[in-house]
Amino acid sequence: MADVSQIPTDINQVFITLDAAKIGFLFIVGFIGGLVSGFIGSGGAFVLTPGMMSLGVPAAVAVASNMCHKFPKAVVGAYRRLKYGQVDLKLGLVMATTAGIGVLVGIKIQEFIKHTWGEAGSNLYVSVAFFVVLVVVGGYVFMDAQKAKKKALQGGVDAEKEVMAPLAQKLAKINLPPMITFKTAGIRMSFWFIAPVGFLTGLLAATIAVGGFIGVPGMIYVLGASALVASATELVVAGVMGFTGSIKWALLGMVDLRLTLIILMGSLFGVQLGAIGTTYVKDYMVKFVMSTIMLIVAASRLLAIPEYLVALKLMELPADTIKILKTGSFIIMCIALAVGAFIIMSAIIKGMVQERQAKAALAHRA
Amino acid sequence: MMQSIQADMAAIAFAEAGEHETARQMMQEGARKTAPAPAAHKPSLVTIIFQGILSFAFIWAVLKYQNIINELDFKGQSGGLYFLFPLVMVAIYTYIHANFAHGLYDYFGITAKKK
Numbered sequence: 019m020a021d022v023s024q025i026p027t028d029i030n031q032v033f034i035t036l037d038a039a040k041i042g043f044l045f046i047v048g049f050i051g052g053l054v055s056g057f058i059g060s061g062g063a064f065v066l067t068p069g070m071m072s073l074g075v076p077a078a079v080a081v082a083s084n085m086c087h088k089f090p091k092a093v094v095g096a097y098r099r100l101k102y103g104q105v106d107l108k109l110g111l112v113m114a115t116t117a118g119i120g121v122l123v124g125i126k127i128q129e130f131i132k133h134t135w136g137e138a139g140s141n142l143y144v145s146v147a148f149f150v151v152l153v154v155v156g157g158y159v160f161m162d163a164q165k166a167k168k169k170a171l172q173g174g175v176d177a178e179k180e181v182m183a184p185l186a187q188k189l190a191k192i193n194l195p196p197m198i199t200f201k202t203a204g205i206r207m208s209f210w211f212i213a214p215v216g217f218l219t220g221l222l223a224a225t226i227a228v229g230g231f232i233g234v235p236g237m238i239y240v241l242g243a244s245a246l247v248a249s250a251t252e253l254v255v256a257g258v259m260g261f262t263g264s265i266k267w268a269l270l271g272m273v274d275l276r277l278t279l280i281i282l283m284g285s286l287f288g289v290q291l292g293a294i295g296t297t298y299v300k301d302y303m304v305k306f307v308m309s310t311i312m313l314i315v316a317a318s319r320l321l322a323i324p325e326y327l328v329a330l331k332l333m334e335l336p337a338d339t340i341k342i343l344k345t346g347s348f349i350i351m352c353i354a355l356a357v358g359a360f361i362i363m364s365a366i367i368k369g370m371v372q373e374r375q376a377k378a379a380l381a382h383r384a
Numbered sequence: 385m386m387q388s389i390q391a392d393m394a395a396i397a398f399a400e401a402g403e404h405e406t407a408r409q410m411m412q413e414g415a416r417k418t419a420p421a422p423a424a425h426k427p428s429l430v431t432i433i434f435q436g437i438l439s440f441a442f443i444w445a446v447l448k449y450q451n452i453i454n455e456l457d458f459k460g461q462s463g464g465l466y467f468l469f470p471l472v473m474v475a476i477y478t479y480i481h482a483n484f485a486h487g488l489y490d491y492f493g494i495t496a497k498k499k
Binding site (some may be wrong): 029031033036086090091093094098101103153196264265268269270271272273274275276278280282283286287290291293294297298369371373 | 399434442443445446448450453454455456457458461462466467468469470471472474475477478481482485486489494495496497
């Protein structure tokens with residue numbers, strides 16, 4: 019995350035010149051980011067910020083403009099999915115409150131690391147955190163998605179119905195006041211088990227800008243929500259955090275409205291399509307898409323680590339190699355988003371075709 | 385609607401006259417002709433086009449007057465209510481463009497699966 023000390027003070031350093039190619043690039047990345055976000059509740063931010071920076075946008079402006087596009091996108095996505103009965107507003111607001119505390123602590127940790135080990139140390143911490151979280155959580159979600167898919171393919175109504183995670187079942191039995199009932203998620207859980215999930219979501223959001231990578235799996239495996247409800251509720255958390263973050267950046271004058279609106283133009287198409295897509299897929303599909311993206315992004319961050327190790331003089335590598343690794347890292351991130359978008363689009367098209375065939379068969383019989 | 389009422393009235397008249405079979409046939413025919421009401425309101429093409437034009441005009445205006453827009457964005461750091469400028473603009477644009485995108489998907493039949 020960009021910090022206040024890096025903020026440019028000259029207006030000419032803040033706002034870049036836009037041409038048709040840059041506008042097209044931002045629109046496409048916005049659309050794909052929105053599509054993934056509408057489907058899994060998060061995503062897009064990890065490509066948009068470096069994407070904007072690759073166009074010459076200063077880090078602080080890239081983070082600010084990304085944040086400012088994120089909150090309306092999340093609000094629209096949450097509204098659509100609320101209509102489909104997938105959002106647990108109460109859970110989202112409790113998560114967002116505790117996530118807010120996590121963000122503040124995350125920023126403090128970042129400042130401490132930067133003060134002690136400098137910019138390279140801070141970047142190394144972000145990349146290592148990114149890699150460890152994505153591999154551990156992404157790997158677990160991927161295995162769980164495979165199991166759920168196997169069950170669903172074996173058939174039966176019960177196989178399609180998601181069973182509450184074992185940890186969540188155990189936690190739900192512990193009566194530690196205050197106990198909160200979440201109707202849409204169909205769970206009753208102590209606040210003291212929700213708070214750490216929200217806190218870690220905020221902490222990760224302040225570290226790698228994608229809190230949903232902890233928030234969604236946390237709601238599924240710790241709190242016991244279904245993948246559809248978890249991914250939809252994460253949009254509420256993202257909306258609240260995005261709004262407060264946008265105010266902070268707007269007060270610093272770092273929001274580039276042009277960039278924000280162009281990304282928003284693409285992402286509002288994407289987020290609604292992603293939300294529609296969730297009504298055509300089975301629950302395990304959300305887990306599958308999310309874990310696939312997480313694991314590909316983990317590979318991308320692995321390539322970024324040597325650069326920071328060299329900067330900290332813990333390793334030696336030629337400058338050309340570092341440049342290749344850096345480019346490779348960004349390309350893999352774009353691939354992660356493209357793969358996610360491809361899986362989502364295929365699932366939507368397949369689901370819609372099946373739905374129409376079923377309707378046609380029913381009409382034919384009648 | 386009126387045709388359906390007239391058909392029902394005629395069927396009742398036939399039933400009262402003892403012609404039950406004719407009345408039943410008329411009622412069945414009437415039921416077949418009465419199409420079920422659409423489940424969801426589909427926006428008109430004119431509305432969608434209008435929202436689309438509005439959305440693109442918004443972007444065009446922002447790019448056309450980008451120097452003024454950039455200055456207003458940057459003024460957020462000078463205090464006052466300037467920081468609200470990008471947030472309000474984003475909220476207005478989201479309302480216009482989200483409705484346009486939703487209407488467009490609806491028009492082309494890309495809608496959520498009915499449970």
